[in-house]
Amino acid sequence: MNQESLSTDTQEAMRKAVEYTLHEFSSIRTGKASPALVENIDVQVQSYGSTMKLKQLAVISSPEPRLLMISPFDPSTVQDIERGLKESKLGINPAVDGKTIRLPIPELSEERRMDLAKLVKQMAEEGRVRVRAARKHGMDGAKLLKSDNSITEDQQRDLENEIQQWTDKFVKEIDEHVEHKEKEIMTV
Numbered sequence: 400m401n402q403e404s405l406s407t408d409t410q411e412a413m414r415k416a417v418e419y420t421l422h423e424f425s426s427i428r429t430g431k432a433s434p435a436l437v438e439n440i441d442v443q444v445q446s447y448g449s450t451m452k453l454k455q456l457a458v459i460s461s462p463e464p465r466l467l468m469i470s471p472f473d474p475s476t477v478q479d480i481e482r483g484l485k486e487s488k489l490g491i492n493p494a495v496d497g498k499t500i501r502l503p504i505p506e507l508s509e510e511r512r513m514d515l516a517k518l519v520k521q522m523a524e525e526g527r528v529r530v531r532a533a534r535k536h537g538m539d540g541a542k543l544l545k546s547d548n549s550i551t552e553d554q555q556r557d558l559e560n561e562i563q564q565w566t567d568k569f570v571k572e573i574d575e576h577v578e579h580k581e582k583e584i585m586t587v
Contacts, residue, residue: 400543402541402549402550402558405544405558409533409537409540412533413530413533413534413565416529417530417569417572417573420525420529421576423522423526427518427522431464431465431504432465433461434459434467437453437459437467437469437484437489438459439453440487441453442476443479443483444456445479446473447476453469453480453484456471456472456479456480457471457472458470458472465504466501466502466503467501467502468499468500468501469493469501469502470498477498477500478495480500481495481500484502491503491504507584512584512585516581516585519577519580523573526573527573531566531570533566534562534565537558537562538562541559542555544558
Protein backbone atom coordinates (compact mmCIF):
# COMPACT_ATOMS: atom_id res chain seq x y z
CA MET A 400 0.00 0.00 0.00
CA ASN A 401 1.20 3.49 -0.80
CA GLN A 402 0.10 6.96 0.21
CA GLU A 403 -1.98 7.55 -2.92
CA SER A 404 -3.89 4.24 -2.77
CA LEU A 405 -4.60 4.73 0.95
CA SER A 406 -5.90 8.19 0.22
CA THR A 407 -8.14 6.99 -2.61
CA ASP A 408 -9.43 3.95 -0.70
CA THR A 409 -10.30 6.02 2.37
CA GLN A 410 -12.13 8.65 0.35
CA GLU A 411 -14.04 5.95 -1.58
CA ALA A 412 -15.07 4.18 1.65
CA MET A 413 -16.43 7.46 3.02
CA ARG A 414 -18.30 8.19 -0.21
CA LYS A 415 -19.89 4.72 -0.11
CA ALA A 416 -20.96 5.28 3.52
CA VAL A 417 -22.75 8.48 2.50
CA GLU A 418 -24.37 6.81 -0.53
CA TYR A 419 -25.59 3.92 1.63
CA THR A 420 -27.09 6.36 4.13
CA LEU A 421 -28.90 8.25 1.36
CA HIS A 422 -30.22 4.94 0.02
CA GLU A 423 -31.55 4.15 3.50
CA PHE A 424 -33.23 7.56 3.63
CA SER A 425 -35.12 6.80 0.41
CA SER A 426 -36.96 3.96 2.16
CA ILE A 427 -38.47 6.40 4.67
CA ARG A 428 -42.02 7.31 3.78
CA THR A 429 -42.80 11.03 3.65
CA GLY A 430 -46.52 10.94 2.93
CA LYS A 431 -46.16 10.99 -0.82
CA ALA A 432 -45.86 7.93 -3.01
CA SER A 433 -42.36 6.98 -4.11
CA PRO A 434 -41.34 3.70 -5.78
CA ALA A 435 -38.22 3.67 -3.55
CA LEU A 436 -40.59 3.05 -0.64
CA VAL A 437 -41.29 -0.54 -1.73
CA GLU A 438 -38.73 -1.52 -4.38
CA ASN A 439 -36.42 -3.34 -1.95
CA ILE A 440 -39.09 -5.36 -0.14
CA ASP A 441 -38.27 -9.08 -0.14
CA VAL A 442 -40.98 -11.24 -1.71
CA GLN A 443 -41.02 -15.04 -1.33
CA VAL A 444 -42.17 -16.30 -4.75
CA GLN A 445 -43.69 -19.80 -4.43
CA SER A 446 -43.55 -20.66 -8.15
CA TYR A 447 -39.88 -19.66 -8.44
CA GLY A 448 -38.95 -21.17 -5.08
CA SER A 449 -36.86 -18.16 -4.07
CA THR A 450 -36.95 -14.73 -2.46
CA MET A 451 -36.60 -11.73 -4.75
CA LYS A 452 -36.72 -7.95 -4.42
CA LEU A 453 -40.01 -6.38 -5.54
CA LYS A 454 -38.24 -4.29 -8.20
CA GLN A 455 -37.12 -7.57 -9.86
CA LEU A 456 -40.70 -8.83 -10.03
CA ALA A 457 -42.72 -5.80 -11.11
CA VAL A 458 -42.86 -2.29 -12.52
CA ILE A 459 -43.55 0.19 -9.72
CA SER A 460 -45.11 3.50 -10.71
CA SER A 461 -46.75 6.44 -8.99
CA PRO A 462 -49.69 7.58 -11.16
CA GLU A 463 -50.98 9.87 -8.37
CA PRO A 464 -49.16 11.63 -5.51
CA ARG A 465 -50.71 9.29 -2.90
CA LEU A 466 -50.86 6.01 -4.84
CA LEU A 467 -48.35 3.38 -5.94
CA MET A 468 -49.22 1.01 -8.76
CA ILE A 469 -47.38 -2.33 -8.93
CA SER A 470 -47.62 -4.25 -12.22
CA PRO A 471 -45.96 -7.70 -11.99
CA PHE A 472 -44.01 -8.97 -15.01
CA ASP A 473 -45.55 -12.41 -14.36
CA PRO A 474 -49.26 -12.23 -13.39
CA SER A 475 -48.91 -15.48 -11.40
CA THR A 476 -46.81 -13.63 -8.80
CA VAL A 477 -49.58 -11.17 -7.80
CA GLN A 478 -50.54 -13.14 -4.67
CA ASP A 479 -46.90 -13.54 -3.62
CA ILE A 480 -46.29 -9.80 -4.01
CA GLU A 481 -49.45 -8.99 -2.05
CA ARG A 482 -48.33 -11.30 0.78
CA GLY A 483 -44.83 -9.74 0.75
CA LEU A 484 -46.32 -6.23 1.03
CA LYS A 485 -48.57 -7.28 3.92
CA GLU A 486 -45.62 -8.90 5.75
CA SER A 487 -43.42 -5.83 5.30
CA LYS A 488 -43.39 -3.26 8.08
CA LEU A 489 -44.87 -0.50 5.92
CA GLY A 490 -48.32 -0.59 7.49
CA ILE A 491 -50.01 -0.17 4.10
CA ASN A 492 -52.71 -2.57 2.91
CA PRO A 493 -52.33 -3.54 -0.76
CA ALA A 494 -55.44 -3.81 -2.95
CA VAL A 495 -55.31 -6.37 -5.77
CA ASP A 496 -56.98 -5.06 -8.90
CA GLY A 497 -56.82 -7.91 -11.44
CA LYS A 498 -53.21 -8.13 -12.61
CA THR A 499 -52.05 -5.04 -10.73
CA ILE A 500 -51.71 -4.07 -7.09
CA ARG A 501 -52.67 -0.64 -5.81
CA LEU A 502 -51.00 0.77 -2.69
CA PRO A 503 -52.82 3.84 -1.34
CA ILE A 504 -50.43 5.87 0.81
CA PRO A 505 -52.28 7.19 3.90
CA GLU A 506 -51.68 10.59 5.45
CA LEU A 507 -49.02 10.52 8.19
CA SER A 508 -50.04 11.51 11.73
CA GLU A 509 -47.93 14.02 13.67
CA GLU A 510 -46.74 11.26 16.01
CA ARG A 511 -45.68 9.07 13.07
CA ARG A 512 -43.83 12.01 11.51
CA MET A 513 -41.88 12.47 14.77
CA ASP A 514 -41.03 8.74 14.84
CA LEU A 515 -39.80 8.89 11.24
CA ALA A 516 -37.68 11.96 12.01
CA LYS A 517 -36.06 10.04 14.89
CA LEU A 518 -35.45 7.10 12.56
CA VAL A 519 -33.76 9.40 10.03
CA LYS A 520 -31.48 10.77 12.77
CA GLN A 521 -30.61 7.21 13.82
CA MET A 522 -29.77 6.23 10.22
CA ALA A 523 -27.67 9.37 9.88
CA GLU A 524 -25.70 8.53 13.01
CA GLU A 525 -25.02 5.05 11.60
CA GLY A 526 -23.74 6.75 8.42
CA ARG A 527 -21.49 9.05 10.45
CA VAL A 528 -20.13 6.04 12.32
CA ARG A 529 -19.28 4.39 8.98
CA VAL A 530 -17.48 7.55 7.82
CA ARG A 531 -15.53 7.71 11.08
CA ALA A 532 -14.63 4.01 10.77
CA ALA A 533 -13.20 4.74 7.31
CA ARG A 534 -11.31 7.69 8.87
CA LYS A 535 -9.83 5.42 11.55
CA HIS A 536 -8.79 2.88 8.92
CA GLY A 537 -7.12 5.67 6.91
CA MET A 538 -5.34 7.09 9.95
CA ASP A 539 -4.10 3.61 10.95
CA GLY A 540 -2.88 3.11 7.39
CA ALA A 541 -0.97 6.42 7.54
CA LYS A 542 0.73 5.35 10.78
CA LEU A 543 1.60 2.00 9.22
CA LEU A 544 3.16 3.71 6.18
CA LYS A 545 5.19 5.90 8.55
CA SER A 546 6.35 2.92 10.62
CA ASP A 547 7.43 1.15 7.38
CA ASN A 548 9.41 4.29 6.49
CA SER A 549 7.36 4.61 3.27
CA ILE A 550 6.51 8.22 4.12
CA THR A 551 8.02 10.95 6.29
CA GLU A 552 6.43 12.46 9.41
CA ASP A 553 5.44 15.54 7.40
CA GLN A 554 3.78 13.37 4.73
CA GLN A 555 1.97 11.42 7.46
CA ARG A 556 0.68 14.64 9.03
CA ASP A 557 -0.44 15.94 5.60
CA LEU A 558 -2.20 12.64 4.85
CA GLU A 559 -3.93 12.64 8.24
CA ASN A 560 -5.05 16.26 7.70
CA GLU A 561 -6.40 15.33 4.26
CA ILE A 562 -8.32 12.35 5.72
CA GLN A 563 -9.76 14.60 8.45
CA GLN A 564 -10.91 17.13 5.84
CA TRP A 565 -12.77 14.38 3.94
CA THR A 566 -14.32 13.16 7.17
CA ASP A 567 -15.60 16.66 7.94
CA LYS A 568 -16.88 17.05 4.37
CA PHE A 569 -18.78 13.74 4.30
CA VAL A 570 -20.23 14.15 7.81
CA LYS A 571 -21.42 17.63 6.80
CA GLU A 572 -23.00 16.13 3.66
CA ILE A 573 -24.91 13.59 5.78
CA ASP A 574 -26.05 16.38 8.13
CA GLU A 575 -27.37 18.42 5.18
CA HIS A 576 -29.33 15.42 3.87
CA VAL A 577 -30.76 14.77 7.35
CA GLU A 578 -31.96 18.35 7.56
CA HIS A 579 -33.58 18.09 4.12
CA LYS A 580 -35.22 14.73 4.88
CA GLU A 581 -36.58 15.93 8.25
CA LYS A 582 -38.06 18.98 6.55
CA GLU A 583 -39.65 16.71 3.92
CA ILE A 584 -41.10 14.40 6.62
CA MET A 585 -42.50 17.19 8.78
CA THR A 586 -44.15 19.03 5.85
CA VAL A 587 -47.86 18.26 5.86
